[in-house]
Every structure is written in C-alpha cells, then in structure tokens.
Amino acid sequence: MKKKIVLIYGGHRCEHDVSILSAFSVLSSIYYDNYEVQTVFISPKGKWIKGPYLTNKPISPNILHLSNTSKNISPCQIKTLGAIAFPVLHGPMGEDGTIQGFLEILEMPYIGAGVLASACAMDKIISKHLLQGVGIPQVPFVPVLKKIWLENPGSILEKINNLIYPLYVKPANMGSSVGITRIEDSSGLQEALDTAFKYDFRALIEQGIKAREIEVGILGNEDIKITDAGEIIKDVAFYDYNAKYIDNKIQMKISAKIPEKIHHQACEYAKKAYEILAGSGLARCDFFLTANNELFFNELNTMPGFTQFSIFPLLWENMGLKCQDLIEELIQLAEKRFAKRQSYF
Ligand SMILES: Nc1ncnc2c1ncn2[C@@H]1O[C@H](COP(=O)(O)OP(=O)(O)O)[C@@H](O)[C@H]1O
Ligand SMILES: [Mg+2]
CATH class of the missing domain: 3.30.470.20 (ATP-grasp fold, B domain)
Structure with a gap:
C-alpha cells in the first residue's frame, strides 16, 4: 500500500509565491510508485484549503494556485493516520516553529527541523x-527592539557608532530578503528601521561587508x-x-x-x-x-x-x-x- 504525504504549501504573504514554486518542485520529485500526496494550501490570509490529491507528477504549477474562495478546512483535518507531513513553507508561520509545533500536537511525523531549531x-x-x-564568527551587529528605538534611540545610536557603513537593517524574523534595507549613511536609518518594523517588532542592524x-x-x-x-x-x-x-x-x-x-x-x-x-x-x-x-x-x-x-x-x-x-x-x-x-x- 502506498504511503500518504500531506504537503502543506503557500502560507505567509511574503514568501507565498516562493513556497508554491518549491512545492511544485517537490511534487515533481516524489516517487509516486510509493506515495500519494494530499496537498494543503494555506492562503496568504491564513485559510487552510484542501488542494489537489496527487497520484502522479503534476504537469504545471498552475494547479497549485488555489483561489481564496475555495472551501476551507480546519487545520486539524489534515491529520491522517500514518501520513507524513511535508511543510514546504518559508518564513513566518511556516519555517519558524509554529507549524512544527502544530504537527507535534497532531502527532504527525513531519519533514524538516523541529520546533526549537525552526524557531531559533x-x-x-x-x-x-x-x-x-x-x-x-559573525559580522558585528546591534539588536534593536522597537520599543527601545522609540523611547531611547540614543542608546541604539551609541552602539551603531561602532559599526562601519554600509549597514544592513533587517527584521529579526523574516526571509527572502523581505524588509531588509542596505543603507550607505545614517540618513537612511529611520526609514530602514520603519521598513523592518513593518514585519517584526525586533530588528537588527548589521555591518555590511x-x-x-x-x-x-x-x-x-x-x-x-x-x-x-x-x-x-x-x-x-x-x-x-x-x-x-x-x-x-x-x-x-x-x-x-x-x-x-x-x-x-x-x-x-x-x-x-x-x-x-x-x-x-x-x-x-x-x-x-x-x-x-x-x-x-x-x-x-x-x-x-x-x-x-x-x-x-x-x-x-x-x-x-x-x-x-x-x-x-x-x-x-x-x-x-x-x-x-x-x-x-
Ligand atoms: N552584513 C551583510 N553584509 C553584506 N551583505 C549582506 C549582509 N547582510 C545581508 N546581506 C545581503 O542581503 C541578503 C539577505 O540577507 P539575509 O540576512 O541572508 O536575509 P534573508 O533571511 O532574508 O535571506 C544576503 O544574501 C546578502 O546579499
Ligand atoms: Mg539569506
């Protein structure tokens, strides 16, 4: 009997499209003699939708683009006895331990890192x-909490004085370069931090090399x-x-x-x-x-x-x-x- 894989893809708006492309590649490389795949799409707004059930390689990634109007399922419904989950998700709510924690609770085996490694x-x-x-070794960096930047920017500026421009300003929790700005001098700092804080209340400023x-x-x-x-x-x-x-x-x-x-x-x-x-x-x-x-x-x-x-x-x-x-x-x-x-x- 074939084993079942539950492949979860889509997810957070920022890395949604990359996830669909990754999912298509993975689905194109599964040994369908041994496995069948239930795909599960997470919309950018967080709705879970049952995607196509595959017993063969998909022909085009288009079948993975599901509309927001499809009927959604409760996330718990993905649990199937003996199935292995494959979260092909990048970034927040996918690669950060959240999905992994959920799969632990469901007691499903899943591909990739566990909760701790994903989050850290x-x-x-x-x-x-x-x-x-x-x-x-790391390049020199300064962590910045939004609250501290707003209440006591001097304490952060003092630390940044030790860094040499250009600097990279990044949200602490993101990927695919989303929310990152490279700044050549201090005039771009406020805007760069504003951008990073759109994605997280924690950011870091790194010396560019x-x-x-x-x-x-x-x-x-x-x-x-x-x-x-x-x-x-x-x-x-x-x-x-x-x-x-x-x-x-x-x-x-x-x-x-x-x-x-x-x-x-x-x-x-x-x-x-x-x-x-x-x-x-x-x-x-x-x-x-x-x-x-x-x-x-x-x-x-x-x-x-x-x-x-x-x-x-x-x-x-x-x-x-x-x-x-x-x-x-x-x-x-x-x-x-x-x-x-x-x-x-
Ligand atoms: N300190 C740095 N010096 C030089 N380039 C950097 C530095 N930090 C980031 N970059 C550039 O920005 C890209 C994205 O940064 P990274 O920290 O890897 O974020 P992400 O998690 O979004 O991939 C890197 O691949 C690199 O090109
Ligand atoms: Mg990177």
Whole structure:
C-alpha cells in the first residue's frame, strides 16, 4: 500500500509565491510508485484549503494556485493516520516553529527541523547570539527592539557608532530578503528601521561587508552529511527579493572555487551551528567569505528554497543525490525522528 504525504504549501504573504514554486518542485520529485500526496494550501490570509490529491507528477504549477474562495478546512483535518507531513513553507508561520509545533500536537511525523531549531534558526538575533557563544564568527551587529528605538534611540545610536557603513537593517524574523534595507549613511536609518518594523517588532542592524556568499547543504538527524560549497554569484550589491526571484540576477557556482581549508572551516561551522540549534532533517547554512578569506556565518535556513533553481537541491545533485532520492531521504529522516520522539513518551 502506498504511503500518504500531506504537503502543506503557500502560507505567509511574503514568501507565498516562493513556497508554491518549491512545492511544485517537490511534487515533481516524489516517487509516486510509493506515495500519494494530499496537498494543503494555506492562503496568504491564513485559510487552510484542501488542494489537489496527487497520484502522479503534476504537469504545471498552475494547479497549485488555489483561489481564496475555495472551501476551507480546519487545520486539524489534515491529520491522517500514518501520513507524513511535508511543510514546504518559508518564513513566518511556516519555517519558524509554529507549524512544527502544530504537527507535534497532531502527532504527525513531519519533514524538516523541529520546533526549537525552526524557531531559533529563523530568528536572526537569537541565532547570532547562540552561535557567537560557541565561537562561530559573525559580522558585528546591534539588536534593536522597537520599543527601545522609540523611547531611547540614543542608546541604539551609541552602539551603531561602532559599526562601519554600509549597514544592513533587517527584521529579526523574516526571509527572502523581505524588509531588509542596505543603507550607505545614517540618513537612511529611520526609514530602514520603519521598513523592518513593518514585519517584526525586533530588528537588527548589521555591518555590511564586501564578501562572496558561500552556502552548504546539510542532511541528517544526529549523523549529518554536508555538501561541497556553492557560491551565489550576483551582479548586484544586495541579494534582495527581486534579485532572488524576479530579475534572475543570480548565478550559482557549484562547487564554489574556494580553498580547501575554507571549505573545511565552513563544514565545521555548519555542523556546529546545526548541532547547537538542534537541526534535523535538512538545512542550508550560508556564509560570507571576504577577499582575505575570513569566513562569517550569515544564517541557517531550516526550510531552504526547493525550486528548480534553488541552490539546495542543486548542491545535493552535485554530490550525486538526485532530487527524488533527496526527498526520499528526507521522508525517512522524518520517520526516524518521529519514532524516536514517540519513544520518549
Ligand atoms: N552584513 C551583510 N553584509 C553584506 N551583505 C549582506 C549582509 N547582510 C545581508 N546581506 C545581503 O542581503 C541578503 C539577505 O540577507 P539575509 O540576512 O541572508 O536575509 P534573508 O533571511 O532574508 O535571506 C544576503 O544574501 C546578502 O546579499
Ligand atoms: Mg539569506
């Protein structure tokens, strides 16, 4: 008998479209001899809608664009005995531990990181603090709470004086470069913070560095595998949402041309970050590499982009693991983690 996968996609408005593209890629790579898939769409406004039931590869992503007028279901209705959930969701309410917590309550096995790793990795302030604590280098940054910025901006400005422009102002909890502004001098600070605070009441201001962007893929629960590094090659200063998904300004170099020593260091940091943040299933770990070979941790993504152009599946393909086998491995890792969790109760 075929196993059932409940694939959840769509979600938060900011990364909704990316999620649909990722979901289509995943759905195109499932071994339908072994699985059937119930898709579940979350509208940008948070309505849950039963999507198409797939026993074969979908022909076009269009079938995944569901209208807001479709009949919605209660989220609890996704629970099906023996089914494995695959939340192909990026950003808030998807990659941040919320869906993961809900799936724990439903007692469903699910693909990807658990509650703790999802929440910690998604939060740029928390993850930086945690990883700085174990000696993983970060670019200098200043956390900013909206309340403190409004009530005592001097205390923040004092800290920012130690940073060298350009600066990157970011919401603590977001992805796909949404809400991030690069500022060349202090005149742009207020507006940049206003933008970041549209998405979160916590933000951070980071020193900008001129650096290459190097990424590795991670797969596993306790025992992990790490890919060779890939490089995001951009002809824009700032890898923003448009550059990432609209203008096609990005090229990838897999494997990245970096010294062996740097690759080794990236793997060490990625492994440590994954362990400290309690990763499981998969992650993509992103770094900045300066011209004089200084490596800085940027972030760990617990649900990396999975579109056909995304670097995560390409990094694995480069290691000889084709997308179908990658998905199969993720399903098995989810089942193993679930069995282990159950054994504690
Ligand atoms: N401190 C920095 N120095 C240089 N570039 C940066 C810095 N922070 C962010 N960027 C640029 O902005 C992009 C998005 O920032 P990132 O922190 O990775 O946010 P997101 O979670 O939205 O991907 C990066 O890929 C990089 O191009
Ligand atoms: Mg990023």
